[in-house]
Amino acid sequence: MSQEKQNVEMELSLTERFDAVVSDVQKDIMNEEISGLEPIKENDINISTIYVFDDGDEIEAKVYFRNGFPKKVNFEYLPLIMVNSNGDIVASKIFDLRDMGDIPTGGARPWKLYFEKSCVNMEKFSSENCKIIFDRSIKAVNYAKFEFESFPEEFSDFKGEFQRFLENLPNIEKGKFSASVFNIALRQDGNLIVTAIMRNSVEKAVKIEEIPVTIKDENDNVITGGKFQLNDFSISPMKARVCTLAFSTNLDPLDIDTSKWKAIFQ
Missing domain, CATH: 2.60.40 (Immunoglobulin-like)
Incomplete structure (x- = not known):
């Protein structure tokens, strides 16, 4: 029962x-x-x-x-x-x-x-x-489950945090691709580092050669943006990969809180 x-x-x-x-x-x-x-x-x-x-x-x-x-x-x-x-x-x-x-x-x-x-x-x-x-006429959604591949060695000490983040991401349907921001950090040298999780629920490997990114603050003001060329970056079906992008800026990390910033991948 x-x-x-x-x-x-x-x-x-x-x-x-x-x-x-x-x-x-x-x-x-x-x-x-x-x-x-x-x-x-x-x-x-x-x-x-x-x-x-x-x-x-x-x-x-x-x-x-x-x-x-x-x-x-x-x-x-x-x-x-x-x-x-x-x-x-x-x-x-x-x-x-x-x-x-x-x-x-x-x-x-x-x-x-x-x-x-x-x-x-x-x-x-x-x-x-x-x-x-x-609308009940819409068919039930078939969601994908993911695991990491090619996990970066430099983040190995934080793999548990990445895993929890991955597990708590909103579901995506099979046949879709998704990019989600894990962290946005401003380094002492002014470089803005965006760490994202890419998920591929398509039934074949997806190769990403170029990705457009716009960074906005909590008030939707555009901070910076650009298109990144990625070398040999592909994601297997039902896998997730960590992607790190760096922007060169003149921002002062002592005066700025990036915790509420967001990255838009379009």
């Missing part, structure tokens, strides 16, 4: 940007909203609607994305459907949710969604009985 899934205790999870500006009163309200939602089980992902209303040119919906998985999750482009109390599809749209970031285990992430009136069947719409749900 299979063990019954347990409910997962949820807590409010905000992005860093919103956490810095949301008041304690607003957080209390959101915590009350979360406590009023139906519990979710282990290994479930849930979207719960707080309200839907007509905002003039568009329909606004406030929802919570809740993560019952044992590791953090994120969404990139997610198809969602608005339905009414009869189960009729009122609207459908693919949302760009990259700014929502990672949702930790047991995290409830509030988010606002906007449907343009052009994609809404207003005859079936009512702010009192509509909710947002996942």
